[in-house]
Amino acid sequence: MTVMDQLNDPRPSFSLELWPPRTPQASARLSEAIPQLAELKPTFVSITYGAGGSTRERTHELVVDLAMTPGILPFAHLSCAAHSVAELRDILSRYLNAKVTNIVALRGDPPLASDLPLPDGELLFASQLVDLIRDCGPFTIAVAAHPEGHPQSKDSSEDLYHFCEKLDKADFAITQFFFRADTYFDFIDKVRKERINKPILPGIIAPTSISSLLKMSELSGAEIPQELRDALLGASSDPTSVRKVGVEAAINLARQLLDEGVPGIHVYSMNSMASTIEIHEGIADLCASDFEYPQ
């Protein structure tokens, strides 16, 4: 089965996002965790890219390493902000040479810690990157969806129009994280009314701290329900309790989504293997566990 066969299968898939580790210690921890991740039988594992190229080599190395790991199919994130077309072509050609043909095509955001906007690249929008990737080779391409609207968009119908245009050219989409099942289903209704029927995987996150959640939500536009804020604040003196609250919220949301029918669940793992494994345990009965790997 190809990754698209799996995403189009009626049985829901399970996939996750990783960051390229920043330190040798984090890298060693991730290497140790990879066999555990493979046991979860993810449909794919996507690897983030620091817009502007800050993680260019680290993303490439991790993606190529994972491509050689049995049971793991990596998707390399690639963003067009602050890059020339020649740089993007070079990155794509290195992936092709390494037999990596799965890309998440993005515009890119500045890092969480930065208050400065990213300089424009030669391509302004992710849909233009999708065109470039198609021109470079036989890639499977995912794009980002923003169920609550892109935070910089002033007009929700224009935002929806641009998203549909982008997904029409790509193979599937992964949503920004959100905290209410209705947010996803309302968005899907609008996209389906535009006759775009490609898979849109809901992205879910297990918040690990109220401060990082607030910062991420500010950037992504995700509304945080008051009850989740209260639960995280109530647990905030103890990191273990915060993690537990976050994992429980993620499992509850994923189960609601799976009960109502979604193509799969994509977990923003933030490289927390313990949380990812717990979320998987909490939903494994509702996800496919016997897909054959596309490698």
Ligand code: FAD
């Ligand atoms: P676009 O699709 O280009 O949209 C950006 C804005 O431009 C929207 O407001 C849209 O309405 C508007 N727009 C689009 N096309 C047009 C047009 N033709 N004319 C006028 N306006 C237009 N960021 C990173 O830096 N690295 C990552 O690894 C990363 N991974 C992500 C993974 C997922 C699944 C998601 C959901 C987000 C990820 N992001 C990442 C964040 C992403 O880069 C930001 O959300 C960014 O602000 C928008 O990216 P996009 O690809 O959706 O952009």
